Structure formats: structure tokens, C-alpha cells
Amino acid sequence: MNKIIKIPVGLGERSYDIIAGQGILGNAAEYLSPFVKGRKCLLLTDSNVGPIYAKKVHQMLTAAGSEAFIFSFPAGEEHKTLKTVGSICSYAVKHGLDRSSLIVALGGGVCGDIAGFAAAIYMRGINFIQIPTTLLAAVDSSVGGKTGADLPEGKNLIGAFWQPKLVLMDPEVLTTLPFKEIRCGLAEVVKYGVIMDAPLFAKLEQNIDKLNAVDLQFYAEIIARCCELKAKVVAADEREGGLRAILNYGHTFGHAVELVSNFTLAHGEGVAIGMNMAAELAVQAGLLDLAVAVRQRKLLEKIVLPCTLPPGADPEKIYAGMLKDKKKVGGNLNLIVPLEIGKVEIKSGFEPAAIINAIRCCCE
Ligand SMILES: NC(=O)c1ccc[n+]([C@@H]2O[C@H](COP(=O)([O-])OP(=O)(O)OC[C@H]3O[C@@H](n4cnc5c(N)ncnc54)[C@H](O)[C@@H]3O)[C@@H](O)[C@H]2O)c1
Ligand SMILES: [Zn+2]
Incomplete structure (x- = not known):
């Protein structure tokens, strides 16, 4: 594996690290373990990203000691809705996720925004981890804690500031991203x-x-x-x-x-x-x-x-x-x-x- 870069985001008790490196998704267990070991995770992804990367990340979560459940939603901004957030929360209840559980976002900005928002409101707030798979998500939306969803009246009209516990970034995901x-x-x-x-x-x-x-x-x-x-x-x-x-x-x-x-x-x-x-x-x-x-x-x-x-x-x-x-x-x-x-x-x-x-x- 190539060089691993750790970038701290200093926000007092909400501080977290961004860990970036080529090939990191295949070696992520050691980074995930402190957060997910012994806990349930909902791995949220979309219908384009899931088939390519969800299995690999699921294996990493398992290797890190978590029991993980995959939830995939149809790709696209039109699914960045309260309805999708509601489905995520219902799925989490069905699989017994509690206040100690986590949501892991594997996808672009749409996935990260709704995963973070669901994490902010599920049982009044649970931890979440970002694994961005678009360049935009890697350089922008996965960092900073803005989460949310769209309303029919406009984009990003609802949301919450909710910081992730960890951001994992593997540039290799860009090989499948349309130019x-x-x-x-x-x-x-x-x-x-x-x-x-x-x-x-x-x-x-x-x-x-x-x-x-x-x-x-x-x-x-x-x-x-x-x-x-x-x-x-x-x-x-x-x-x-x-x-x-x-x-x-x-x-x-x-x-x-x-x-x-x-x-x-x-x-x-x-x-x-x-x-x-x-x-x-x-x-x-x-x-x-x-x-x-x-x-x-x-x-x-x-x-x-x-x-x-x-x-x-x-x-x-x-x-x-x-x-x-x-x-x-x-x-x-x-x-x-x-x-x-x-x-x-x-x-x-x-x-x-x-x-x-x-x-x-x-x-x-
Ligand atoms: N929270 C923030 O601070 C912040 C900042 C900027 C933008 N955003 C939000 O981010 C969203 C846009 O994010 P985006 O541009 O990542 O869009 P996106 O999440 O819709 O991803 C773009 C497309 O690429 C596909 N895709 C993603 N990763 C892939 C991969 N590695 N290989 C193949 N296909 C892949 C997705 O399925 C989708 O079809 C908007 O909703 C915007 O409001 C949020
Ligand atoms: Zn922008």
C-alpha cells in the first residue's frame, strides 16, 4: 500500500481524523476497529457504488469486529429525501441498531449527506463514519459535518451539523467514477x-x-x-x-x-x-x-x-x-x-x- 496520510480535524470534543491512502479500503480494519468493534453498523450505499465496493467494506467492518448490515438506496439526488432517511431509520430499528451503533456512508455526497442526517436523528444521534467515493465527496462534502436532505421546495433545506467520527479516503475508488x-x-x-x-x-x-x-x-x-x-x-x-x-x-x-x-x-x-x-x-x-x-x-x-x-x-x-x-x-x-x-x-x-x-x- 502507498503512503497513508492522517489529517486531524480539530473541533474540540468533536475532533476526528481523515485517513487517506491508496488501497486503504482493503486494509481499513485497523482504522475502523476502535469505533466499530462490538457494535452494529448500518453500511449505507447507493445502487451504483454498492455493487462495486459494499462487499469489500462489509468485509472490513466484519474484520474490525462489527456486525454490519448493508442498506442500498437508488442512486441520484432525487433520492436525497426524508423518505430515504425514514427508510434508513426503519431498517436500523429492524436490525436492532441502538444508541451505541453506527452508520457508515459509502458513496458520494448524496449518500454522505443522508447517512449523516440519519445518524444525527436516529435515537437522537448516533456515530457515523464517512467513506467518500466521488472526488467531490472526498474534497468537500465528507469533511465539515454538514448533513441533510432535500425538500420538494428546494435542495438542502433540512439538515443538521453532525460531525463524523472518522473519514476514510481511498483514491482508488476514482478508477470507476465517470470522468x-x-x-x-x-x-x-x-x-x-x-x-x-x-x-x-x-x-x-x-x-x-x-x-x-x-x-x-x-x-x-x-x-x-x-x-x-x-x-x-x-x-x-x-x-x-x-x-x-x-x-x-x-x-x-x-x-x-x-x-x-x-x-x-x-x-x-x-x-x-x-x-x-x-x-x-x-x-x-x-x-x-x-x-x-x-x-x-x-x-x-x-x-x-x-x-x-x-x-x-x-x-x-x-x-x-x-x-x-x-x-x-x-x-x-x-x-x-x-x-x-x-x-x-x-x-x-x-x-x-x-x-x-x-x-x-x-x-x-
Ligand atoms: N455536506 C456538504 O458539505 C456538501 C458539500 C458539497 C456538496 N454536498 C452534496 O453532495 C451531493 C453531490 O455529491 P456527488 O457529486 O458526490 O454526487 P452523488 O453522490 O450523486 O454521486 C455522483 C454519481 O456517481 C456515482 N458514484 C459515486 N461514487 C462512484 C464510484 N466510485 N464509482 C462509480 N460511480 C460512483 C453515484 O452513484 C452517482 O450516480 C449534493 O447532494 C450536494 O448537495 C454536500
Ligand atoms: Zn460545491
Whole structure:
């Protein structure tokens, strides 16, 4: 097995470790054992991930001394619902899980979010472990303790802050992940570079071939770095009172882009376009050098992420979509804008015309 990296997430009594390493899923018993030995586990997975990895992880849980039961739900955001959470809890009751039992999430962000939410509410809260299998889940959703589900009225409208006890990350799972999902995760990786890590950004620029060829050793490095960065932000601001908001860079624009595209654009694609819009706004406001905005755009283009809206998109509609986004403060849009690579600022008070103009500049 390759190098194992341990990244501590410092949250006082809710602290936990992220353990990352190529091949770790085949050798996970020693890491799982302190948490699961002598306890029952519900191994939650989805209909795509389960057939590939559930047996292996089930064996690890058994080797670690747990009695584990697999629950699989149909893959897809449309199943990130209270109904699925209810089914998970009923299944847990049926198999005798009690307050000492755990839920183990094996899957992407959808699986992690509902597993964490079910763990937060089952018997008023039980422990859970994250085993992310998408790049997005590895670098973003599995770290930080945000859990939840969607309502028919909108995404992520219910949820809880509930930290895992352990996150286990094996980059080898990326070998079966469709490339489109990898690209979407890469949008979040680029985001970390722009908001807080210029060397990471430069490393991405210098390794386009490895990114596009999904070189696992390289991905192991960047996943570990992104986790460190997210852990740092979350440790400083667990409940998004301030600093954590920088993780939303590109997201207020991006969510509106996703919405207006009727979700034909994926989240990562929306975020890529959204980061370009935020950079354009910063350039027009005199906060950012044009050359830096171009640098960001070039990197995104090289990893085959879209930077502009498809023809026919209406900037005013996107602006209206942004106003509906949750991250508004006192009726004012709170936007994250880059000042240079590695540094962003949370700013409100932009004129609607300026925002709409920035959107228009990112239309084809
Ligand atoms: N909690 C947070 O902080 C946070 C942060 C960002 C996003 N999210 C949430 O994450 C979700 C998106 O996560 P996602 O992009 O991982 O989506 P996802 O969980 O739907 O996974 C994407 C697709 O890939 C499949 N898949 C997963 N791993 C695979 C593998 N290794 N091999 C083959 N197929 C695989 C899944 O079955 C699914 O079809 C959204 O619901 C979003 O709201 C949460
Ligand atoms: Zn995102």
C-alpha cells in the first residue's frame, strides 16, 4: 500500500481524523476497529457504488469486529429525501441498531449527506463514519459535518451539523467514477486554490496531464491538501458564522446557473462558470487584475470545465436566481470575490447592474 496520510480535524470534543491512502479500503480494519468493534453498523450505499465496493467494506467492518448490515438506496439526488432517511431509520430499528451503533456512508455526497442526517436523528444521534467515493465527496462534502436532505421546495433545506467520527479516503475508488464526475470535483479543487492556496493552484496548472489522466498518486496528494484546507476552515468556523462562507466562492452565481439551466449543467459546471463570473465582477470593480481572472479561466478550460453560459442564457434570470439563494445578508447579496490567486474577500453591496454585467460578460 502507498503512503497513508492522517489529517486531524480539530473541533474540540468533536475532533476526528481523515485517513487517506491508496488501497486503504482493503486494509481499513485497523482504522475502523476502535469505533466499530462490538457494535452494529448500518453500511449505507447507493445502487451504483454498492455493487462495486459494499462487499469489500462489509468485509472490513466484519474484520474490525462489527456486525454490519448493508442498506442500498437508488442512486441520484432525487433520492436525497426524508423518505430515504425514514427508510434508513426503519431498517436500523429492524436490525436492532441502538444508541451505541453506527452508520457508515459509502458513496458520494448524496449518500454522505443522508447517512449523516440519519445518524444525527436516529435515537437522537448516533456515530457515523464517512467513506467518500466521488472526488467531490472526498474534497468537500465528507469533511465539515454538514448533513441533510432535500425538500420538494428546494435542495438542502433540512439538515443538521453532525460531525463524523472518522473519514476514510481511498483514491482508488476514482478508477470507476465517470470522468464527468471527476471534472465536477475538480471545480471544487480549483476553488480551494483560488480562495486560499496559491501553491495548490500552481500545482494544478503544472499537472494538467495528470489531472486529465486521473493519476491516482497525484489525486491522493491534492485530495489530502484540499481536506487539510477544508479542515482548517471548518475548525475556525464550524457553523458558517464567517470564514466558512469563503467555501461558497462561485456558488451563489453557480447555483443560479444550475437552476436556470434546469439542472442540465451539473453542480461543478455551475461552480466553474460561477467562479468566472465572480472573477469578472472583481475585475470590473477594480479588485482583481484581469490577468488573474484569465489565469483562472485557462486552468478551468484545460480541465474541460465550462467557463461561459450556453447561447440564449438570460443574465437577468440568473441574477433573479441568485436573489433566491440562501446566502443573502439583510436583502443584500453576499458575494465571495477573488483579490488574487489564494485570497478572496466576502463582499456585499454590489450594484445589481454590475452583477448582471459580470454575468453578461460570461455569456457565449
Ligand atoms: N455536506 C456538504 O458539505 C456538501 C458539500 C458539497 C456538496 N454536498 C452534496 O453532495 C451531493 C453531490 O455529491 P456527488 O457529486 O458526490 O454526487 P452523488 O453522490 O450523486 O454521486 C455522483 C454519481 O456517481 C456515482 N458514484 C459515486 N461514487 C462512484 C464510484 N466510485 N464509482 C462509480 N460511480 C460512483 C453515484 O452513484 C452517482 O450516480 C449534493 O447532494 C450536494 O448537495 C454536500
Ligand atoms: Zn460545491
